[in-house]
Amino acid sequence: MVIIAVEELKVSIGGRIVISEATFAIREPSLVVVIGPNGAGKTTLLKTLIGLIRPVRGCIRIFDSIVKPGSKYPKSVRKLIGYMPQRDVINYAAPLTAREIIVSGLIENISVPRILLPRDSNDMVLQIAQRLGIESILDKFFDELSGGQQQKVLLARALIKDPKILILDEPLSNVDEISRVEILELLRDLVRRDGKTVMLVTHDVEIAMNWSDYVLLVNNGRAVLYSSKMVEDVDKFLRHYPEKDRKIIPSRSPYCA
Amino acid sequence: MSLIIELTCLSILISLLAGFSSTYTSISRSGFLVVTISHAILASLAVLFYIAYIFNIYVTPILTWTIMLITALPVCAFVSHVRLFSERDLILSIIFALMLSIAALFMAILPGFMISRMWSFLTGSILLVSPMDMTFIFIICLICSTLYTLFYREFLLVSYDYEYALATSIPAGAINYLLSILISISTLACVYVLGLFVTYAVMLIPGAVLVNARVRPSLSIFLNILIIFITLMISIMLAFKYNIPPSGLCGVMISILAGLAIFLKFLMKRFKKTQT
Structure with a gap:
């Protein structure tokens, strides 16, 4: 294979x-x-x-x-493929929480119009956050997090759609x-x-x-x-x-x- | 009474357009796009009025709206392909300077009676909007508000992490273009009703202040609509009472509110610092 x-x-x-x-x-x-x-x-x-x-x-x-x-x-x-770009390409002007950023990784899995999230999206976010040890920072704004925490959030976003390749x-x-x-x-x-x-x-x-x-x-x-x-x-x-x-x-x- | 209802309806439509756009403009850092589009519209209208004067053509609202659309769309099509913010702002600043010069040039050679019509695009003519214009603004508002709502998640994603959006299966390039078009069309409607100067105030300031205050985008859209609607209504009422241009009043009120909000944030920061 x-x-x-x-x-x-x-x-x-x-x-x-x-x-x-x-x-x-x-x-x-x-x-x-x-x-x-x-x-x-x-x-x-x-x-x-x-x-x-x-x-x-x-x-x-x-x-x-x-x-x-x-x-x-x-x-x-x-x-x-789950992709995690370098942190410096992100526009920090957007006031988004870690949870919102992780959820955006599901965007491909949502049918159009994508305004409504799947019912289990919160559980999925929590599950992935627990695996990465970031469940306590989910409701903090992305720019308030430390560099390491930001990396973990972006990794969680790449992982949430359960890709075969990262x-x-x-x-x-x-x-x-x-x-x-x-x-x-x-x-x-x-x-x-x-x-x-x-x-x-x-x-x-x-x-x-x-x-x-x-x-x-x-x-x-x-x-x-x-x-x-x-x-x-x-x-x-x-x-x-x-x-x-x-x-x-x-x-x-x-x-x- | 019907005038008041008409103005209230118009205020709701403009608040919806500006409220949505203001948040997306701040998040996607498209402030320069708004400024450039509004000046491009001014230049195209100055040219249109000059041609109309030379060839003795009557400038209908349909013609005006068509020319504004024809001017705005190529600009945003061109800049939405530029990914680097610095490069995009440079291109926009060149277009902005060129369009302002063209506007100044043609406004200088226009006859006096046409200058007054051009002036209304600078200061706004909220009290003189015709039923035909209302229909256009209603259609624009309906289309823009629906698309802004339906593509909320996509617009946020392309605004804060365009590279990641491109790596997903969503059509990130097309969505980025759509966002630029919606911001441009909203700018166009705001310039028509509120005038060039106040368009900056309503489309740039409330969104920027709320984003700066870390208000989440969905709440920011709601608050922007509310703030713009209230200030517009107060301005219209004061305009009737004291015979002052409502657009100007609206701009002043929004700027003062923004100033107060920033000052309050500064005070709170100082207070927190002294507490710790």
Whole structure:
């Protein structure tokens, strides 16, 4: 079974090539940590995976759906993915509570017109909040929360629609050590117990080493997937990017045939 | 008596339009859109009156509303594609400057009797709204209020986290465009009835103050409608008694109320600080 596969992907933004070649496949529920230096294209890769950026070349396969350059990103795939953007893209002018933000994750599950929420939405919010330990802050305004609490609220919003894949852009930035371990344990639990696949961007090499099943290294416009057990020193990888260890997954694979 | 009923109906319609728009304008940070659209309308009307004067055409309400719509829609279509707030505000400021210049240019060459008609778009003509205009405003109010209500959750989502909205299966781009259109059409109706200056007051100030005071959007919409309706009604009553323009009074009252609210918030903050 293929969960996410990317084949010879090329992505450019405003004429500048950000990802020149990316080929990898995730075949089983796993915790994939995307790592790489600043400006390497980690966020661009994630945004391409969720259809916010269109690839120039190559293809993306999510379960049985294939996205190629020029093709429309399938709506059915969007429903399978829970996305958590970086916190700084949020407009803090809106006076919304944590509860309202988490509920907005259900928007796809509500039939049009979406003015009325499902009857069990409160229970769903409470359940997810309890799992993340944020039930006491549900009625606080989002901008009154600490950075870590805000991250947890956004994670809860991504989780509430029960997606099969979670794509998280820097979910651990501004999170204290205790909350960081809590979130990582939850993510690992989601992979092991619920069979979800989690892809998260981080700058923390330690997380890549200790928590991931796979490390997706993005550097110099290339993205290569490594089994985390094979990565002894991610720092070394980032600096030297050794040719001999590259391409654990063969580049010519029939994912998008 | 019928005039009072007519004015009350008009006030309700304008309060609904401005009340909804004011909240959404503040949350989606579209204040500049309101300012630019209103100036674009002024410029297009100045050009329309000039052409009408040259070719001796009678400017009917239908023609006026059509020209206002034709001006407003391309502006919001253009800017709704720009995601970056700074970029959007820059484009809007250029359009704003251009439109204000065009308006000034054409108003300078218009004959005196037409200037007075143009002046009514600056200061408002709530007491002179014709039945035909009332019908237009009623239709606009019905459409806008229904859409503002039906798409409440979608509008909030695209306003506070556009990137997340794009990643969901809802048509975020189209919803963002729809919100810009509704704000623009509401601006158009407000400019027609209340005039350019007061439109800023009713469409920007109450929503901004309530959002700043952390009032939740649904309650903010309700309070905005109520505040605008009460101030409009008081202004109309005072206008009858003292023969002063009601729009101006409404603008002054809303600005004073907003000032008081901000001052009160400041005092409460100081009080809380001293308590701790």
